[in-house]
Amino acid sequence: MAADIEQALLQQLADSADGSIPDSGDFATAVSQDHLKVVGVIKSLEAAEMITVEDISHSRFVLTSEAQAYLSAGSPEVKLFNAVPADGITLAQLKSQLPGDVSDVGFKQAMQQRWVALDKAAGEPRVVRKVDSVTDGAQAQLAAVAAGNELPKAEADALKKRKLIKLDTWKTYRVAKGAKFATQRKRQATELTSEMIASGSWRSKEFKPFNFNSMGLPPSGGHLHPLMKVRSQYRKIFVAMGFQEMPTNNYVESSFWNFDSLFQPQQHPARDAHDTFFLTSPAASDTFPEDYLARVKAVHEHGGHGSAGYGYCWKRSEAQKNLLRTHTTAVSSRMLYKLAQEGFKPAKYFSIDRVFRNEAVDRTHLAEFHQVEGLVCDRGLTLGHLIATLQEFFSRLGMKELRFKPAFNPYTEPSMEIFGYSSELGKWMEVGNSGMFRPEMLQPMGLPPDVNVIAWGLSLERPTMILYGIDNIRDLFGHKVSLSMVKSNPICRMGL
Ligand code: PHE
Structure with missing residues (x-):
């Protein structure tokens, strides 16, 4: 629709001798379109600099609804005059014969025109004719206005005063070719693509200007995964108990720190590739504290500190x-x-981060998961301290x-394995x-x-699954997790 109007308008501009359309109102009539729709097209072409536009102001008198009635049935002053007999009539009688609006307005107008007079000589006031006949000037003027003719100023003013006509104003436009005139609108490119740059086609493209006032799409990200919510609760508990967080940003570790330093023998089944993901590149670490490494080797091979060791040949x-x-x-x-x-000082450490095990994935196991780890290092600690610390920690959960x-x-x-009710x-x-x-x-x-x-x-996964009622770990973590679950899960409340 708008596209048809646009096409017709651009074509008319192209065809016209002086490259203009003198009045958009006439154009609208010529193409049988609503002028408002034409204005919509004009504004959009103007914004694209395809046309230039000048306002043309118009005004015209139109009849009010009261005047419409006079136009068809005659003015009230004529109706009143016709109701006055040749020998006159009492004002009261005359009024009783005519509808209220006709008698009030009609009497006032007929008096002003000196068509009738009020005779008070005989006591009761009588309305008498002053002329033999009248012509309905008001009706004729209204007919002239309705026909679009102009009235002398005095007549127009009088009708305006009687609220029979009012001024209607509107705008049309003179349209001329603009700087970017063409008979077809060029589709503006919204994005500069790599193809445009490679082919050079961007040179002939017209780009749509950015609208920096537009609000843009509301971001839908920024939701915390349940694991992160539970992690933050664990972290709060550790911090409240005076623990310090350990740096855990090394997913890749050497076997030395992961196993050997923990007195885990090199033949231990957990070190088997079935349980551990070994790296192919870089496959090996080379920097270790050598004196410590030598002490670890010695304790594995032949013990010490009250231990017999494992009695095997430890390999670097x-x-x-x-x-x-x-x-x-x-x-x-x-x-x-x-x-x-650094010189021993009592310490309480914790960490909550990711670990990896080469395990068959099922509804309770994943090959990567999160561990919560806590430790207290001090002189003279016993199993009793461990039990009490665990009791305190878990009761806070x-x-x-x-x-x-x-x-x-x-x-x-x-x-000790820990069981909780x-x-x-x-x-x-x-x-x-x-x-x-x-x-x-x-x-x-x-x-x-x-x-x-x-x-x-x-x-971390186990308590999270319990807290959030998730029974398959793959619904919690990994590529099958539903994003709506992440968006809509509730806050984590623990220990209540
Ligand atoms: N490292 C143990 C595990 O992976 C957990 C543990 C930590 C056990 C500290 C004892 C002391 O299950």
Whole structure:
């Protein structure tokens, strides 16, 4: 529709002798279109600089609705005059014969025109004719206005005063060819593409200007994943208990820090490629604290610090192998070594970050997941400290009842699996693993012999699944996660 009008207008401009359309109103009539639609097209062509536009102001008198009635049925003054008999009539009688508006307005006008007079001589006022006949001048003037003719100013003013006509104003436009005139509108390019640059076609393209006032699309990102919400709650609990966060930004670790420093023998099944992702490139690390490395080798081979060791030939090449860290205890190990080098001070550390295991993926296992790790390093710590610390930690998570079961880790002795009673699920469940780090691990680092470390670890996914009622880990993490779940999951409330 608008496109047809546009086409007709541009064509007419092209065809016209002086390159103009004198009046858009006439144009609209000629093409049988509503002038308002033509104006819409004109404004858009003007914005594209294809045409230039000058305003033309118009005005014209039009009849009011009262005047429309006079035009068809005669003016009230004539009606009143006709109602006055040749010998006159009392004012009261005359008024009773005519509708109120006719008698009021008609009487006033007929008096003014001196068509009738009020005779008060005989007591009761009588209306008498002053002329024999009248012509309906008002009706004739209104007919002239309706026909579009102009009235002498005095007559127009009188009709305006009687509110029988009013001035109607409107605008049309004189249109001429603009700087970018063409008979077809050029589609403006909205984007500069690499193809345009490569082919050089951008030179002949016209680009749509940016609209910097437009609001743009509301961003729909910025939602925290449930794992991140639970992580922040764990972090708050650790911080409230006086723990410091360890730097965990090294997913790639050497076997030395991930296994050897933790007194995990080189033949340990967990070091097998079935459980560990080894790196092909770079396949090996080469920088280690050599004196510490020598002490680790010695304790693996023939013990020390009250231990018999493993009695095998420890290989540096095995310790050099790079891997994706299988637990954040590798981070604890680095931190404890650092603490020993800086001169021992009591410390409480935690971390919450990603670890990797080469496991078959099923509804409760993923090849990468998050571990929550905590440790306390101080003189004279006992299993009692470990149990009390775990009780405090888990009760802040909302798990008040704990049970412990003896377990085995190469780097802790004693070791305990932690079971918690979940009131949500109404059952006991394994919630973590813990223990006291072995002297075989701590003393080669250079920590004093009376320093003990109590430590524990748990997965972040497990409590998150319980808190958010998710029973398949693949709905929580990985490529099958639904974005709407991430957007709409509630805040994390713990320990209530
Ligand atoms: N590293 C252990 C695991 O991966 C957890 C743990 C941490 C156990 C600290 C004892 C002490 O399961």
